[in-house]
Amino acid sequence: MKLWHSFKKELKLASKGMYFYIEVGVAVVMLLVLLLFVPKELDGRHDEYLYLDLPQGAKELYLEKIRSEDLDGQEESVTLKQGGRMISARKFVLEDVRLYVLEDREAVIRYAEEEREVAVVVALDPDDGLAYTYYLQGYESEKLRNLYLIFYNKVVSMEEIEAFFDDVEVRTLEGNPQMLNDRENLLPPFLTFNGSLMGLFILAAYVFLDKQEGVVKAYAVTAASVWQYLMSKVGVILFASVLTSIILVAPVMGTGPNYPLLLVFLAASGFFASALGLVLTSFYRDIEQAFGALYILIMVLILPNIAYFTPSWEPAWLKAIPSHAMLESFKEIILDRGDMGYVLGASAGFLAAGAVLFLFANHRFKKTLTL
Amino acid sequence: MISVRNLYHSYSNDDKYAVKDVSFEVKEGEVFGFLGPSGAGKSTTQNILTGLLQLQKGEVAVAGYNIKKIDNRMFNEIGMSFEESNLYGKMTAKENLDFYRKLFDVETRDSMDLIRIVGLQGKENIRTKEFSKGMKHRLTFARSMINNPRIWFLDEPTTGLDPAIASEIKDIIREENKKGVTVFLTTHNMYIADELCDRVAFIVDGEIRLIDSPKSLKLAYGDKLVDVEYIKDGKVLKETFSTVMEEDKQRLIRVIGSHDIQTMHTKEATLEEIFIKVTGRGLV
Ligand SMILES: Nc1ncnc2c1ncn2[C@@H]1O[C@H](COP(=O)(O)OP(=O)(O)O)[C@@H](O)[C@H]1O
Numbered sequence: 001m002k003l004w005h006s007f008k009k010e011l012k013l014a015s016k017g018m019y020f021y022i023e024v025g026v027a028v029v030m031l032l033v034l035l036l037f038v039p040k041e042l043d044g045r046h047d048e049y050l051y052l053d054l055p056q057g058a059k060e061l062y063l064e065k066i067r068s069e070d071l072d073g074q075e076e077s078v079t080l081k082q083g084g085r086m087i088s089a090r091k092f093v094l095e096d097v098r099l100y101v102l103e104d105r106e107a108v109i110r111y112a113e114e115e116r117e118v119a120v121v122v123a124l125d126p127d128d129g130l131a132y133t134y135y136l137q138g139y140e141s142e143k144l145r146n147l148y149l150i151f152y153n154k155v156v157s158m159e160e161i162e163a164f165f166d167d168v169e170v171r172t173l174e175g176n177p178q179m180l181n182d183r184e185n186l187l188p189p190f191l192t193f194n195g196s197l198m199g200l201f202i203l204a205a206y207v208f209l210d211k212q213e214g215v216v217k218a219y220a221v222t223a224a225s226v227w228q229y230l231m232s233k234v235g236v237i238l239f240a241s242v243l244t245s246i247i248l249v250a251p252v253m254g255t256g257p258n259y260p261l262l263l264v265f266l267a268a269s270g271f272f273a274s275a276l277g278l279v280l281t282s283f284y285r286d287i288e289q290a291f292g293a294l295y296i297l298i299m300v301l302i303l304p305n306i307a308y309f310t311p312s313w314e315p316a317w318l319k320a321i322p323s324h325a326m327l328e329s330f331k332e333i334i335l336d337r338g339d340m341g342y343v344l345g346a347s348a349g350f351l352a353a354g355a356v357l358f359l360f361a362n363h364r365f366k367k368t369l370t371l
Numbered sequence: 372m373i374s375v376r377n378l379y380h381s382y383s384n385d386d387k388y389a390v391k392d393v394s395f396e397v398k399e400g401e402v403f404g405f406l407g408p409s410g411a412g413k414s415t416t417q418n419i420l421t422g423l424l425q426l427q428k429g430e431v432a433v434a435g436y437n438i439k440k441i442d443n444r445m446f447n448e449i450g451m452s453f454e455e456s457n458l459y460g461k462m463t464a465k466e467n468l469d470f471y472r473k474l475f476d477v478e479t480r481d482s483m484d485l486i487r488i489v490g491l492q493g494k495e496n497i498r499t500k501e502f503s504k505g506m507k508h509r510l511t512f513a514r515s516m517i518n519n520p521r522i523w524f525l526d527e528p529t530t531g532l533d534p535a536i537a538s539e540i541k542d543i544i545r546e547e548n549k550k551g552v553t554v555f556l557t558t559h560n561m562y563i564a565d566e567l568c569d570r571v572a573f574i575v576d577g578e579i580r581l582i583d584s585p586k587s588l589k590l591a592y593g594d595k596l597v598d599v600e601y602i603k604d605g606k607v608l609k610e611t612f613s614t615v616m617e618e619d620k621q622r623l624i625r626v627i628g629s630h631d632i633q634t635m636h637t638k639e640a641t642l643e644e645i646f647i648k649v650t651g652r653g654l655v
């Protein structure tokens with residue numbers, strides 16, 4: 001009961017303070033950015049840049065083949081911009097890939113080297129088969145590389161071209177191609193940032209505000225416990241986190257995601273982040289003193305977000321940072337056929353780790369809350 | 372109701388004690404005052420008794436609860452008013468009290484009743500951050516009564532209040548005490564100590580120098596003080612001497628022997644004068 005009343009009071013206070021509205025405001029801004037500035041068009045397709053190093057006849061045949069795979073059976077002449085250069089290309093939109101066929105081998109390779117795109121040079125091998133030279137980024141999985149090898153670099157006769165196009169679909173099943181459009185792809189980092197990281201920071205702000213007002217002391221001489229005080233604050237953070245996450249997810253994803261699972265994970269990861277914030281807060285008297293540590297902690301937690309946008313940088317130790325698991329989980333939650341087991345496992349992990357941190361924070365606060 | 376034995380406390384966890392070897396007992400129904408200058412260790416002692424500071428050394432029991440391991444139920448029986456008011460500034464006076472009521476397991480008093488008692492009626496729906504210092508202090512004071520405490524801790528209950536309000540606060544304390552509430556208060560105001568306390572402890576530099584009732588202190592010291600006005604180097608000087616303390620007696624003899632005496636009265640001492648006599652220190 002005391003916990004419930006404390007929670008209600010915290011909610012009321014939060015509704016009168018600015019932090020709550022900052023959180024909601026940030027969520028709304030993120031949503032607007034997603035809806036207004038991030039194109040949705042890139043439905044699950046990635047780009048590939050091709051140079052056909054083939055004799056005229058073979059080239060025609062090859063293009064004809066692609067054209068037949070094109071969704072509207074039409075090629076499109078486009079002008080691409082690469083650095084300062086203008087490059088003309090034929091664009092084909094296939095079911096799972098956008099192919100740009102260029103007349104300039106160097107430009108294709110530059111796409112691989114400078115723009116981190118998938119670039120392919122198709123040539124004839126001595127036995128009149130097709131030889132595919134893929135310019136990979138180095139971060140593609142071993143599996144994907146092997147598949148490329150098997151499906152493209154094996155020697156095939158001209159007659160087998162047809163056969164291999166049937167194999168193309170194999171690519172979509174592995175190597176984690178983007179199943180999310182660009183807009184959806186931005187959700188996991190936004191959710192991680194908005195829910196957990198903001199929560200951690202704002203929780204610290206709430207506790208320090210109470211300390212400054214001295215109300216913690218008034219609370220300390222009541223029959224309510226420290227853990228109830230702390231938990232009521234965590235509750236408000238979770239409430240805000242759920243609210244802002246729904247603000248972000250619902251308009252972008254509609255009814256797609258698994259909402260119950262989203263709630264479970266938001267609660268678990270939010271609890272973990274709040275408890276982490278409490279532990280940190282318990283070591284400092286006021287927010288000025290805590291700021292350095294808070295800043296470092298948040299920076300560390302943001303690293304996986306940066307890696308998320310930088311495919312070429314994903315060191316193994318990054319996976320040890322909790323926000324990495326948050327990103328992955330949010331991704332699985334909004335994916336159509338996401339890995340629910342992973343999300344539940346991560347939730348359990350966050351819940352357990354959060355409980356340990358919370359107990360530790362409670363233990364510390366019993367001694368230091370009223371200092 | 373309160374028993375303190377050999378209490379020590381150091382904020383720096385070394386031998387720089389803010390409270391040093393303090394022992395005393397407070398009986399049920401008594402008003403017990405800690406009188407001493409600022410920095411003497413009054414609040415520190417009170418904060419230990421109410422669990423706001425961790426007990427480091429010594430034995431403390433409050434309302435039958437051992438302070439070494441705080442039991443939350445103890446707080447159902449005690450109330451505490453703070454030296455510096457601490458309210459939720461974003462909530463109104465009434466909301467502050469209404470919420471506070473929920474934090475106890477015992478029957479609590481009506482918020483509006485309390486607001487009326489401290490003269491804040493009409494202000495109940497104002498956010499407390501708009502309150503003056505005195506109003507905040509009164510509400511903090513009222514809040515400390517909310518759970519009908521058996522033991523009431525008051526840290527500087529009248530400090531910084533204008534005299535009329537201070538006098539109202541004194542009346543409320545007296546009234547609650549009449550109902551049987553045990554009061555532990557700290558003050559550096561000798562009038563408060565004199566008027567309210569059944570017994571006072573003089574505390575200086577973290578140590579208790581004396582515990583007695585104001586009445587017997589005055590009996591012990593009162594008639595034995597002499598106010599002397601005398602002329603020295605053409606100027607009129609006024610001094611108070613004890614007729615029992617050896618040092619004072621010798622000085623008094625010297626003054627009478629070597630200066631023109633203008634007036635000389637025996638008198639009843641104020642608590643402050645006794646404090647100065649006993650501790651060698653003023654109350655500020
Ligand atoms: N939080 C604190 N940290 C360090 N020293 C403190 C703290 N609070 C009080 N002190 C010191 O302890 C001594 C006693 O202070 P206090 O109990 O507040 O005195 P009083 O209430 O009698 O004015 C003073 O010297 C004061 O400076």
Ligand SMILES: [Mg+2]
Binds near residue numbers: 414454527557
């Ligand atoms: Mg004090």
